[in-house]
Amino acid sequence: MQTYGQLQQQLKLEQQLPATPEWSAAADFLFLIKDHCLSNEPETIVECSSGLTSLVLSRCCQINNKGHVYSLENGEEFQQQTLKQLKLFDLQDWADIFHAPLIRRTIMQCDYDWYNSQAVNNLEIDMLVIDGPPGFIQKKSRLPALPVFFDQLKDGACVFLDDAARDEEKEIVKIWLEEYSFLEHEYIETERGCSIIKINKNING
Numbered sequence: 001m002q003t004y005g006q007l008q009q010q011l012k013l014e015q016q017l018p019a020t021p022e023w024s025a026a027a028d029f030l031f032l033i034k035d036h037c038l039s040n041e042p043e044t045i046v047e048c049s050s051g052l053t054s055l056v057l058s059r060c061c062q063i064n065n066k067g068h069v070y071s072l073e074n075g076e077e078f079q080q081q082t083l084k085q086l087k088l089f090d091l092q093d094w095a096d097i098f099h100a101p102l103i104r105r106t107i108m109q110c111d112y113d114w115y116n117s118q119a120v121n122n123l124e125i126d127m128l129v130i131d132g133p134p135g136f137i138q139k140k141s142r143l144p145a146l147p148v149f150f151d152q153l154k155d156g157a158c159v160f161l162d163d164a165a166r167d168e169e170k171e172i173v174k175i176w177l178e179e180y181s182f183l184e185h186e187y188i189e190t191e192r193g194c195s196i197i198k199i200n201k202n203i204n205g
Contacts, residue, residue, distance in 0.1 A: 002027045007034065011059045017052060018085055024052040025131055026191040029162050033129055034060055036158060037067070042126030046152075047071040048115065048145055049132025050082040050097050057129070058086060058094040069095035070123060072115040074102045074133055102133060107144040108179070113137055114144040125152045131162040143172045146197075150180065155201045165193025173197070 004019045004027050011034070019027075033053065037045070037060035045057050050071035061067035073079040079099045086092045098120070102113040113133070130145045146159065153159070163169055164187060173195050177183055182201045188194040 002031050004030075007031060007056070010034070011056065011063070013059065013089065015089060017055065019052055025162055028190040029160075029192065029194055030056050032188060032190065032194055032196075033057060033127075033160055036160070037061070037127065038063065040126075040158070041066050042158075043067050044123050044125050045069045045127040045129065046120055046123060046125050046149065047129045047131070048142070049073060049130075050078060051131075053129055053131055054082050054095055054097060055085055055089060055091060058091040059089070061094045062091060067094070067126075070120050071095065071097045072100035072117055072120065072132075073097055074100055074115060102137070105144065105148075107147050108175075110143075112141070112144050114148065117148060121152075123152060124154050125149060126154055126157050128153065128157065128159045129162075130160065135163070135166065135168060140168050140172050140175075142169065143175060146176045146180070153199045155199060157199045159195075159197040159199070161195040161197070163192045164195035165190075169193070169195065 004017045008017050034056050041064045050073040054071050057069045076099050079097050082097045086095055100115040103116050105114045130142050133141050135141050184198040184200050186196045
């Protein structure tokens with residue numbers, strides 16, 4: 001079983017990771033995004049939600065000496081907390097954490113409360129990590145992520161959806177796969193489930 005302590009050791013961090021099991025991403029999910037980031041060296045990483053994932057990805061960018069993390073956080077308190085943690089780990093140069101309040105948007109003919117993503121509208125994305133907004137806010141809370149960012153995702157980009165063992169997340173992935181033809185999907189049996197979606201625009205070519 002992978003632990004936060006093992007992750008701290010592998011990332012060669014002197015300080016203990018500020019993990020809170022009820023809110024933080026599970027250690028095995030963090031290992032997945034860590035391994036991908038170190039192996040593929042993405043230049044532009046966008047996150048839906050911030051926190052421990054932001055620290056891990058920022059540290060990976062620091063190790064790679066390449067890449068940058070852009071996080072959308074609807075809670076200003078959590079945004080400030082993540083900024084403080086990044087500074088504590090001396091990783092503030094590798095990430096921007098934007099306060100992105102949820103606004104009403106029509107996505108795929110339905111209304112959702114979704115991040116004000118204006119701050120990242122012009123980015124070409126190599127890696128997208130979806131760990132928000134929380135599921136209790138609305139049904140299929142994270143469904144907008146792919147439609148909103150699809151045109152910004154580079155060919156070969158990878159999308160990581162946390163909590164993918166939940167029924168709503170399974171339904172979200174099913175809808176995405178039916179809507180978009182350029183997707184390759186892999187489900188990983190982590191503590192909370194992880195769906196990895198690769199954008200492959202040559203898949204039908």
